[in-house]
Structures are given as structure tokens and as C-alpha cells.
Amino acid sequence: MATALAMEGFGAAIAQGNLSEAISAVQGIPLQSFQNTPLHIAVVGEPGSGKSSFINAMLGLQADDPRAAQTGIQSTTAEVKDYVYPLLPHVTLWDLPGKGEPPFNEGSHVQQIDLSRFDFFIIIGYQRFRTTHAELVHEIQDMSKRFYFVRTKIDLDLEASRRQRPSGYSAEKVLQRIKEDCREGLLREGALDPQIFLVSNWETDRFDFPLLQEQLKKDLLMLKRQAFLLGLPRISAPFWERKKASAQIVPPALCCGLVSALPVPGLSFLAAMLLLVKFRSRCYREFGLSRRSLEDLAEQIGKPVSVLKAAMTSLSLKPMVLLRLPDLVGATVMVVELCWGRFPTLGCLLSGGLSLLSTYFMLQKCVSGVAEDAQKVLTKALEVEAKKTI
Ligand SMILES: Nc1nc2c(ncn2[C@@H]2O[C@H](COP(=O)(O)OP(=O)(O)OP(=O)(O)O)[C@@H](O)[C@H]2O)c(=O)[nH]1
Ligand SMILES: [Mg+2]
Incomplete structure (x- = not known):
């Protein structure tokens, strides 16, 4: 019963992107409940x-x-x-x-x-x-x-x-x-x-056979608690999927497409970069990975925040910018130079469309990366918690 209630609290906290609350929901389950x-x-x-x-x-x-x-x-x-x-x-x-x-x-x-x-x-x-x-x-x-x-x-x-x-x-x-x-x-x-x-x-x-059986009996509830905690990341996966699906990618991508339609080479690069930084911060907040949230979670499990940050390996801003944006800039500049002079409307549409598509996929990758990192951070926190003998 206590575990079912805790699971509800755990799920609700994940849905809100509050990882420390999710951990706190399962941390206090009495050993007998397992x-x-x-x-x-x-x-x-x-x-x-x-x-x-x-x-x-x-x-x-x-x-x-x-x-x-x-x-x-x-x-x-x-x-x-x-x-x-x-x-x-x-x-x-x-x-x-x-x-x-x-x-x-x-x-x-x-x-x-x-x-x-x-x-x-x-x-x-x-x-x-x-x-x-x-x-x-x-x-x-x-x-x-x-x-x-x-x-x-x-x-x-x-x-x-x-x-x-x-x-x-x-x-x-x-x-x-x-x-x-x-x-x-x-x-x-x-x-x-x-x-x-x-x-x-x-x-x-x-x-040692009788001793082994006795030890297993003694360790039983602690091992069950550990099994329960280490099984939670599997349960939380659908919550992240739902959060990923609800992320608003189209409006910022459209916005970037519109800016890129202006005949200024390099403008789409700048716009996409600013957008990416802002979008990533928003994702971090929504998935519970902002600096503040990580500090709260680290305090909750009694570990330095670096332990959690080390688990965040899926999304690094630099490679994303470096890999995706040169394509975007290059293509946009080329389209602008080739078409703008002769066919201004076509050039405008092409550079805007290219930017929109490229930004859309970039943001999608960003959301997936943040969701993956959130799952890894949660798994790490649960592992730390599972190791504690209570
Ligand atoms: N004397 C003695 N023989 C044992 C003991 N445990 C297993 N054996 C013998 O060791 C052999 C292998 O035992 P199994 O239990 O089949 O070993 P296993 O690890 O399951 O083998 P695989 O399934 O093939 O990997 C059998 O002939 C057993 O009778 C033991 O504690 N003492
Ligand atoms: Mg065998």
C-alpha cells in the first residue's frame, strides 16, 4: 500500500519535472512495505x-x-x-x-x-x-x-x-x-x-549453508527495497516520453524560419543559436535539470552535484551547434546569394524553409537529449539511494 502511494507521488513528481520530490516520495517508504x-x-x-x-x-x-x-x-x-x-x-x-x-x-x-x-x-x-x-x-x-x-x-x-x-x-x-x-x-x-x-x-x-540461508533472510527486505528502487527508471520511461511529446518545437522553429527568410547572410545562424540556448534552458527547467533542481536533488541524496552532472552525457551544446549550424548557414548563404538577386521571393522561401527544417530537427534532438539526461540523472540518484542500507 505504502509502495503504491509512493509510486503515485513518484510519477506525479516526474510529470512535473521535480526529481528531488520524486526521490523523496520513494525514499521514505518503510522497509516493511517491501x-x-x-x-x-x-x-x-x-x-x-x-x-x-x-x-x-x-x-x-x-x-x-x-x-x-x-x-x-x-x-x-x-x-x-x-x-x-x-x-x-x-x-x-x-x-x-x-x-x-x-x-x-x-x-x-x-x-x-x-x-x-x-x-x-x-x-x-x-x-x-x-x-x-x-x-x-x-x-x-x-x-x-x-x-x-x-x-x-x-x-x-x-x-x-x-x-x-x-x-x-x-x-x-x-x-x-x-x-x-x-x-x-x-x-x-x-x-x-x-x-x-x-x-x-x-x-x-x-x-556456511545455514549461515547463507540466515543471511539471505536478514538481507531480504533491504534487497527488495534495492530491487524496487533500481526498477523505477524503467517505470519512469513513459513519463519522459509524454513530456517529450508535449514539448513545443514548431513555434520556435517557425520563428527561426521567418527570421532566416530575411536577406541577411548569417542571420539564421545567430537566430538558431540564440533559440537553441533558450530552448535548452527551458527544457532543462521542464525536465528537472536546471542548476537549482540539480542542487536540490544532490542535497536530497547526500552527494555532490558533480555526481549528477557526470551522468548528463547525452546533450552537449557545443557539438550540436558545431555540427548542425554550419550546414544551416552554408546552405542559407548559398541560397540567398544564388536566388535573391534574380528571384527574391524564391530565395526568401528557400532560405526560410531550410532554416525551419534544420531548426526543427535540431530542437527535436535537443528535447531527446534532455529527456535522456533526465533519465540518467534519475537513475544515478536511485542507484545512490539503493546503495544506502537503512
Ligand atoms: N562433491 C560435490 N559435488 C558437487 C557439488 N555441487 C555440485 N557437484 C557436482 O558437480 C557437477 C556439476 O554440478 P551442476 O550442479 O550440474 O553444475 P552447474 O554449474 O549447474 O553446471 P552447468 O549447468 O553445466 O553449468 C555434478 O556432478 C554435481 O553432482 C558439491 O557441493 N560437492
Ligand atoms: Mg546447471
Whole structure:
């Protein structure tokens, strides 16, 4: 209920171009309100690392159960498949094919399987910390999402160690060394305070398996809140489309066309440039990107305004002016010189028409750029907000 109300406020604020109010509408939602928010957890990792076996262990299913995920020594999981996690409400575990395995060859994994559709990740690894894990950590962190690192087949490690050094065998030391290797690898990749669990999928009551389930339960509402916030940019997209559609482009373009019809070379350039600057400022105000609005938003999320400005990469005035206006000036001057002397009316119509068209497309590009920037700024603000643990 609280989330539905907040969503209404969020939508209304976006429609008004008030980004700080939009953030404030969702900022204050009590954690308990996210109980019913769905959480999609992707289980990812290299082929054969024990992803499907881990899912079965989480679900409490034996491998021969018809409801269980298929497991095997050879590559088994070829398609993404969902499994409802019965111990927590609205949580789904997703079994994915191994990263780096055909048809998900190196480099194509992300294109084939869109990781952005998942809210949280469990990276499964066995043996050493590898490049595959490092790549996954980067992909996940770039989306401002979180993960647990689960090191499987611990039973095999202990057994191997016991066989190799029967006299000096210490299970505790082996486990500590494995955890250290995982931690070092994760920290090297920039993971902050990584959560690492050592498990055997055959023995869910031993090692860190119970701890993992407990931690997931503890983190649940925070992860759902994060999923909710990071899903908001998708919801806000239609609001920007509506704002874009309502932008008044024709009157200023007409005005520029009329000015350009005057037989003064270069006048259309000046007129279009002035118009562009003014129009862009108006768009910034309407989409919530004016200096004042950005300062308010930065204060709201507790970050310097430069963090938000860095996200505004779609629209830069200089390249727009430099790219579009020389065409406009050149064409207009040419038309004026060629036609004005002999056919004054034709020259006037041509230069005015050219200017009108060119200005129209320029302003359209301007509105799209501002809308894109507004979406990026909002996404950044929501990412900052989602990272806060409350
Ligand atoms: N000893 C031991 N074997 C495991 C463990 N987890 C998985 N295995 C075995 O490892 C092999 C691969 O397990 P899967 O669960 O199919 O691995 P996967 O990551 O889903 O494999 P793909 O779907 O092919 O990427 C199977 O033979 C499992 O029985 C574990 O914790 N301990
Ligand atoms: Mg599998």
C-alpha cells in the first residue's frame, strides 16, 4: 500500500519535472512495505561449478526429484529457468547456463542473457578465484547491484586435503585458506565487504549453508527495497516520453524560419543559436535539470552535484551547434546569394524553409537529449539511494 502511494507521488513528481520530490516520495517508504516486492536472484558462475546443485540444495530437493534442476558432470543447463524459493516470500532463484559455455561463449554471455533483469546475484565458484568471477563481479557492480559469493564443493577440498596430508590435516585451516583466497580475489576486483559462503551442496546443514540461508533472510527486505528502487527508471520511461511529446518545437522553429527568410547572410545562424540556448534552458527547467533542481536533488541524496552532472552525457551544446549550424548557414548563404538577386521571393522561401527544417530537427534532438539526461540523472540518484542500507 505504502509502495503504491509512493509510486503515485513518484510519477506525479516526474510529470512535473521535480526529481528531488520524486526521490523523496520513494525514499521514505518503510522497509516493511517491501514484503511483497518480488526478488529475482540469478545463480551465476562457470560451467559445472554446481549452480543447479546449489539451487536444488536451497529448495531441499534431491537431484532425482522431477521438480529439481538438472545436474550432471557434463554441461547440463542450457536455458535460463526459474525456481520459486519456498522459504522466503516472493523470491525466485534463476538457474543460468555456465558463463563461457556454448552457446554463451566468452563475451556473448551478457548479450545472450540479460543480467540486468535480475535483482540480486549468487556467484557460484569452485576451486580458485578466476577471471570469470572477476568479470561477473564487475558486471554486477556496474549495475549497482549486490551479490553473495558461494564457494561450492567444499567437501571435495577437505577430502583432498585430508588424503594429501593425513597427519597435519586441519579442516578449519583449509576452510580459512579457501575463504581468504575468495576474499582476496573479490577485494582485488573492488568488491566492498564481500559476503562469502563455503558450502557443500550435499550437506546443507554443514559449513556456511545455514549461515547463507540466515543471511539471505536478514538481507531480504533491504534487497527488495534495492530491487524496487533500481526498477523505477524503467517505470519512469513513459513519463519522459509524454513530456517529450508535449514539448513545443514548431513555434520556435517557425520563428527561426521567418527570421532566416530575411536577406541577411548569417542571420539564421545567430537566430538558431540564440533559440537553441533558450530552448535548452527551458527544457532543462521542464525536465528537472536546471542548476537549482540539480542542487536540490544532490542535497536530497547526500552527494555532490558533480555526481549528477557526470551522468548528463547525452546533450552537449557545443557539438550540436558545431555540427548542425554550419550546414544551416552554408546552405542559407548559398541560397540567398544564388536566388535573391534574380528571384527574391524564391530565395526568401528557400532560405526560410531550410532554416525551419534544420531548426526543427535540431530542437527535436535537443528535447531527446534532455529527456535522456533526465533519465540518467534519475537513475544515478536511485542507484545512490539503493546503495544506502537503512
Ligand atoms: N562433491 C560435490 N559435488 C558437487 C557439488 N555441487 C555440485 N557437484 C557436482 O558437480 C557437477 C556439476 O554440478 P551442476 O550442479 O550440474 O553444475 P552447474 O554449474 O549447474 O553446471 P552447468 O549447468 O553445466 O553449468 C555434478 O556432478 C554435481 O553432482 C558439491 O557441493 N560437492
Ligand atoms: Mg546447471
